[in-house]
């Protein structure tokens with residue numbers, strides 16, 4: 331499922347050079363994105379970066395200052411919110427407290443004056459879909475937060491919208507429940523075939539649920555890609571740093587065929603890295619994930635990128651340990667290793683002299 335790589339695929343949603351200003355403040359800055367049918371698309375970024383504004387423009391609660399939003403090839407600006415085949419599930423769920431779960435889900439269908447037997451069949455189908463058949467006759471206050479989240483989802487899907495917008499859908503749930511619910515959400519999205527656009531500031535959540543992730547910063551789009559590309563091939567230090575843990579080393583790069591040699595500290599041999607795109611010699615940043623940095627007691631013989639340092643800090647994470655290793659120049663590099671049950675690999679402790687090393691393709695060279 332990669333419609334974004336298929337030149338013949340028509341996007342369900344197209345943002346074309348969309349800008350939204352509030353007074354002289356630019357919340358969304360000349361942004362273009364295509365979102366395809368059946369995608370689970372995530373808008374990710376820190377608070378205030380413009381994610382919710384994007385969503386509200388899709389729903390019709392805000393109009394772009396300039397640019398166009400197309401749904402199914404049609405400009406949606408003249409279409410009022412209630413006439414768009416778009417539904418929104420709010421962060422607060424916004425359930426009606428005085429109605430039962432059943433009537434909450436039936437609400438929109440009743441308003442559309444569907445025949446009662448059709449409404450009943452649809453509500454039961456939705457209750458089954460989100461696995462809350464037993465709670466149909468309860469009021470929202472009589473069910474748990476996780477169950478309320480399901481009711482809100484069932485209600486939002488009842489009218490079978492083409493597009494469902496979810497604003498921080500799981501943020502009210504605790505971490506464990508949130509992780510379980512992520513998988514259920516993916517399952518429900520797949521079963522219904524509805525296009526989901528989710529807004530979140532939680533990197534892990536976006537990476538888990540989404541087919542593609544758009545990373546935003548101050549109203550600007552930094553990168554749109556699959557979760558693995560966002561992680562493995564970030565196009566900027568901003569994206570590399572926003573997703574997961576990363577070491578960023580600044581230096582001066584010189585092209586060497588397909589790789590780049592980066593001078594970065596007095597007395598250290600240059601780092602060899604792979605440029606994220608064709609690049610001229612100049613100031614660059616080298617980004618490498620901690621799990622790509624090997625740590626050893628002996629100097630590895632077979633690698634170009636080898637530095638020596640001292641263990642400064644250790645974070646034990648059960649299955650993994652992260653070592654903070656300080657180099658003679660003062661720079662600290664994080665190296666992460668899997669903790670195996672076998673005792674073969676010697677664990678390191680504070681003040682140990684260690685070697686860090688990585689392969690020529692383990693890190694990525696980014697423009698600075």
Ligand code: ATP
Pocket residue numbers: 352355356357375376377378379380381382383384531
């Ligand atoms: P959060 O994760 O905190 O919800 P967000 O990325 O969703 O953040 P938006 O809600 O889209 O951010 O807001 C983007 C920027 O636009 C913010 O700085 C916000 O203060 C501003 N903004 C949003 N709506 C309005 C408005 N109606 N009037 C003025 N400024 C607004």
